[in-house]
Amino acid sequence: MTSLAETFARLADEGRPALVGYLPAGFPDVATSIRAIEAMVECGVDIVEVGFPYSDPVMDGPVIQVAAQQALAGGVRTSDVFEVVRASAATGAATVVMTYWNPVEHYGVDRFAETLADVGGTGLITPDLIPEEAGAWTDAAAKHGLEQVFLVAPSSTDERLALTAKAASGFVYATSVMGVTGARAQTSSRAPELVGRLRGVTDKPIGVGLGVSNGDQAAEVGAYCDAVIVGSALVRCLLDVPADDGIAAVRALATDLRTGVERARTTAG
């Protein structure tokens, strides 16, 4: 298992931000989702977010929601998510699961942590779990050596930024806009301000997500944060296309994004 801490330490030496790629487990089917993740890592993604398809993804926009619905309609189960994590971790990339809270709680918090660690996962990103409600997960994560990534938003108060950053491990996930997931034509002007506020309260790595969809945007965002997170744009590569075409599109996008993060610190000037 490669941890987030190891990944960020390596990238600090390389002098560039991490590229984080999100794909849902089991979309369009389990085998293809594994192939897509492997392709993504081969083309330069450093950290994989395996999405746990969920029936009520309130934080997600239409692209990821449709993908989750298709995965669930195809019969994806919790066990499939773990299978995808195992395959992702086998690539050598640090692998985290992005999941809404109820599937974890229903599976059993400690049991989920134990299984996730067993299959090589390094932690969870929980879009609807805030530190105040995360006691059970914090205990289980500590027990099984897992990292917990919490989100902050432009609306977060300074007090909440400090509280959340303190509770987070691995990195702090800064949502760059007020809104749901989805590629956007322009990156957020609020993200640099949010990252700046976060830098004032934590030394932990900061990832920025929501809205990044190409290499230029990755370079722009990567100039001021430690990890550039891309989701919907990658998922869209696999929507309504034959599996091989979709994976080719994932390869092309991941390659573009990687060149973006590699020039992030130089283009920043």
Add this chain to the structure above:
Amino acid sequence: MTPQPPSTLPDDVGHFGRFGGRFMPEALMAPLAELETAWREAMADDGFRAEFDDMLRTYANVPSPLYDAKRLSRAAGTRILLKREDLDHTGAHKIRNVLGQALLAKRIGKPRAIAETGAGQHGVASATACAYLDLECVVYMGELDTQRQALNVARMRMLGAEVVPVSTGSRTLKDAINEALRDWVTNVEHTSYLFGTAAGPHPFPAMVRDFARGIGDEAREQCLELTGSLPDAAVACVGGGSNAIGLFAGFLDDDAVRMVGYEAGGEGFDTGRHAATITAGEVGVLHGTRSFLLQDDDGQTIESHSISAGLDYPGVGPEHAYLADTGRVTYEPVTDDEAMAAFDLLCKTEGIIPAIESAHAVAGALRLADTLGPDATILVNLSGRGDKDVHTAAEYFGLLDEAPGEDA
């Protein structure tokens, strides 16, 4: 842990025992905190409360009467009193909560309001309150429900609201809430979310209860005045649970008053097509709160079913989960057929066409009457009128003439 008396709940982070809380994106934490502060300050402000009470009295036809349903009582074999929330403006108890939340939106200074609706009652109430208080209004409604409740869609539009059909998921109330939450997280700076039931993240469950608790407080007083004593039982239908929590809040400290919430048993447990969340659900997290939830082995939400769109929700307010846990209130399912039999009886004996939601409560009261015997008094919250359900009921009872030209 000894359960706290319900009247002191929730605690300061929104927990009712092991239920409730805030399971929402961080982006909504600041707005939820802002809302909670504004609500607490408003409720402590005599001016706000006076304005709210005045709106209820002069605009919403509140207090609603308590009606001694003598013919229904004869049929039931016990005395049944109906709290006539169907006579509130817009035809249901929903107007109380919505006027409270809309007034709060004005106080916070947010000019746009969003709401979700299942049967359309909350949507119509929201559109009404927004027209009355000059707020822009957008209502999210499952596509399936827009078809089942087409008249209410028209009503909302007449009142100036934009109705957005939601085509994701099960295309019902659950998905309308998801979509409304997405809107809120995107537009929260100038938008208030008028939440329709006593569920959702803190402070919604407590706030909705407090805006609706006039139902119980009035009924308690009216019952004492009419009968000289408290009822033996107070009953209500439970979907998300706003009318029920409003009624129960008035009687929680009266240990002698038995309370029962009637959930939608749909087509029966054996079919799996029901919405009996407390009776058949498991503890889980949905729409920002921990409560009982219909879910599968992987924690995915199961689509609920009820003949009543208003009860067709796979979750339930966390205070109900707590009251069930502590045993203070019992919850039982009523099937579609039982509810429709009670609907028919109430129409024929009293000349009152109830909402099908409310017919679940009437059916429960008829069942309870057999247990309590002829000397008991059962208070039923008749939460809404049946205009919106006439088409569904007419179809159920086979009362619709074939349209001319059909099958031509």
